[in-house]
Amino acid sequence: MNTPAFDHNLYAGCAAQIISHTRELAAKGFTPATAGNFSIRMDADHAAITISGKDKGRLTEADIMVVDMANTPVATHHRPSAEAALHTHLYRRYPDVGAVLHTHSPTQTIAGLLYADQGRVRLRDYELFKALRGRTTHETEVDLPVVPNSQDMDELTASVDAALDAANNWGYLIAGHGLYAWGRDISEARRHLDAFEFMLGCELELRRLGAR
Numbered sequence: 227m228n229t230p231a232f233d234h235n236l237y238a239g240c241a242a243q244i245i246s247h248t249r250e251l252a253a254k255g256f257t258p259a260t261a262g263n264f265s266i267r268m269d270a271d272h273a274a275i276t277i278s279g280k281d282k283g284r285l286t287e288a289d290i291m292v293v294d295m296a297n298t299p300v301a302t303h304h305r306p307s308a309e310a311a312l313h314t315h316l317y318r319r320y321p322d323v324g325a326v327l328h329t330h331s332p333t334q335t336i337a338g339l340l341y342a343d344q345g346r347v348r349l350r351d352y353e354l355f356k357a358l359r360g361r362t363t364h365e366t367e368v369d370l371p372v373v374p375n376s377q378d379m380d381e382l383t384a385s386v387d388a389a390l391d392a393a394n395n396w397g398y399l400i401a402g403h404g405l406y407a408w409g410r411d412i413s414e415a416r417r418h419l420d421a422f423e424f425m426l427g428c429e430l431e432l433r434r435l436g437a438r
């Protein structure tokens with residue numbers, strides 16, 4: 227008998243967690259028209275990730291596949307997310323990252339466009355900083371990087387790498403596109419995503435009020 231390419235029980239557990247979060251995020255309107263992609267690290271060499279082009283509000287286990295850290299599909303002919311390279315980049319860059327979530331909410335999309343020229347959204351004085359792992363006070367500034375959008379994944383990955391060298395964080399925006407957020411596990415990644423979404427919404431409202 228052949229040795230399986232990965233632990234199926236582990237895969238099924240990862241798939242269940244991804245499906246639970248994607249349904250909630252889709253219900254919030256964060257994954258319009260099949261947008262968004264989601265993954266969980268299974269081990270040092272593998273991640274469970276959404277198949278490209280699926281409606282993220284209606285995923286089943288069959289819509290989650292496995293890739294290695296070079297984005298090569300493992301034991302499947304399915305095509306991984308078009309942005310799988312952005313997920314594996316984070317797993318390679320940060321060995322303690324266990325999950326990566328990507329959404330396209332209106333707030334994330336607009337903020338990415340508004341702050342593209344500055345290359346970051348500078349957040350100040352939010353109590354919600356404490357939702358970000360490692361932050362213990364509101365009395366600081368947190369830069370959320372903004373990188374230009376590109377359909378060339380090598381170019382996009384290089385932009386993200388440089389932006390994170392300049393401002394290490396638990397997320398980044400792609401201009402006109404959406405947010406990537408990550409954490410040590412999917413609950414932490416979701417907390418980070420929710421915190422960025424909230425603070426970006428506040429920034430947009432402050433701009434409307436002429437305060438930024």
Ligand SMILES: CSC[C@@H](O)[C@@H](O)C(=O)COP(=O)(O)O
Binds near residue numbers: 276280308309
């Ligand atoms: C449906 S447009 C959005 C896509 O181009 C992409 O940005 C996205 O988030 C989803 O792509 P996918 O290949 O399904 O992971």
Ligand SMILES: [Zn+2]
Binds near residue numbers: 309403
């Ligand atoms: Zn996207």
